Amino acid sequence: MPELPEVETVARRLQERLPGARIAGAEVFWARTISYPQPPERFVREVTGGEVARVGRRAKSVVVHLADGRVLTVALRMTGALIVAGPGAAADPHARVVFSLADGRELRFRDPRKFGRVGLYPGRGRRRVAEPFARHGPEPLAPSFSAARLAARLRRRSARLKTLLLDQSFIAGVGNIYADEALWRARLHPLRRADTLTEDEIRRLHRAVRAALREGLAGGGASYRDYVDPDGEPGLAAERMRVYRRTGEPCFRCGRRIERIVVGARATHFCPRCQPAPPEPGAAR
Numbered sequence: 329m330p331e332l333p334e335v336e337t338v339a340r341r342l343q344e345r346l347p348g349a350r351i352a353g354a355e356v357f358w359a360r361t362i363s364y365p366q367p368p369e370r371f372v373r374e375v376t377g378g379e380v381a382r383v384g385r386r387a388k389s390v391v392v393h394l395a396d397g398r399v400l401t402v403a404l405r406m407t408g409a410l411i412v413a414g415p416g417a418a419a420d421p422h423a424r425v426v427f428s429l430a431d432g433r434e435l436r437f438r439d440p441r442k443f444g445r446v447g448l449y450p451g452r453g454r455r456r457v458a459e460p461f462a463r464h465g466p467e468p469l470a471p472s473f474s475a476a477r478l479a480a481r482l483r484r485r486s487a488r489l490k491t492l493l494l495d496q497s498f499i500a501g502v503g504n505i506y507a508d509e510a511l512w513r514a515r516l517h518p519l520r521r522a523d524t525l526t527e528d529e530i531r532r533l534h535r536a537v538r539a540a541l542r543e544g545l546a547g548g549g550a551s552y553r554d555y556v557d558p559d560g561e562p563g564l565a566a567e568r569m570r571v572y573r574r575t576g577e578p579c580f581r582c583g584r585r586i587e588r589i590v591v592g593a594r595a596t597h598f599c600p601r602c603q604p605a606p607p608e609p610g611a612a613r
């Protein structure tokens with residue numbers, strides 16, 4: 329599933345080619361892809377005529393800002409991709425929504441497994457519907473996301489670190505890959521309880537989350553599953569993973585074999601030496 333670096337990569341590439349484009353029409357091929365407004369015919373009617381001002385990202389969604397203040401949100405989820413197709417490009421059987429641009433290109437939301445969602449929301453201050461990201465936590469790469477802010481959010485939380493990092497209301501944009509990578513960098517076991525971290529460990533976690541995401545971003549995003557960028561190219565970062573999907577391979581820091589456990593139904597990879605297990609419940613500290 330695309331996480332912050334993959335979605336940010338998609339948004340940046342679209343920002344290079346979409347601003348100024350006018351949406352001349354749209355076709356919805358899978359009604360459930362549209363999250364708002366309903367029905368899809370209304371979505372099509374309302375998005376038609378919109379002009380792209382800029383493309384950004386919030387959490388794991390691409391956010392297309394229209395010139396009139398409205399926002400088109402695209403949650404890629406498991407297999408979603410946004411593709412800019414030139415005039416005359418062959419039809420894509422996995423395209424769920426196709427926006428025809430006035431210059432002859434198409435912006436296609438391709439999504440083989442159909443978990444992705446596309447919505448069109450009013451601009452700030454004019455919202456009669458819930459703000460699409462109201463329940464999301466802070467952006468970890470934002471300058472305002474300080475170690476002190478992370479510390480405040482970790483306090484009084486008894487959840488395991490892995491579970492908490494995946495919780496989008498705790499921190500936005502981190503998923504299974506970068507949660508494992510961040511915990512390895514921070515030398516913290518995925519099952520550590522949030523409220524047991526020392527100040528130094530919190531600082532390490534803060535640095536590690538940002539470093540893991542930045543490196544993923546520098547590599548153009550991970551290329552697992554069906555992730556491709558708007559040119560249809562896979563990302564590069566998969567070869568740079570320190571622990572993710574490296575079960576049984578040596579730790580880059582200490583040489584011990586990477587282990588895999590399941591936390592909250594998610595495969596979790598860690599080094600048993602660099603990331604020492606928390607004491608058993610009830611054990612003397």
Ligand SMILES: [Zn+2]
Binds near residue numbers: 599601
């Ligand atoms: Zn190690």
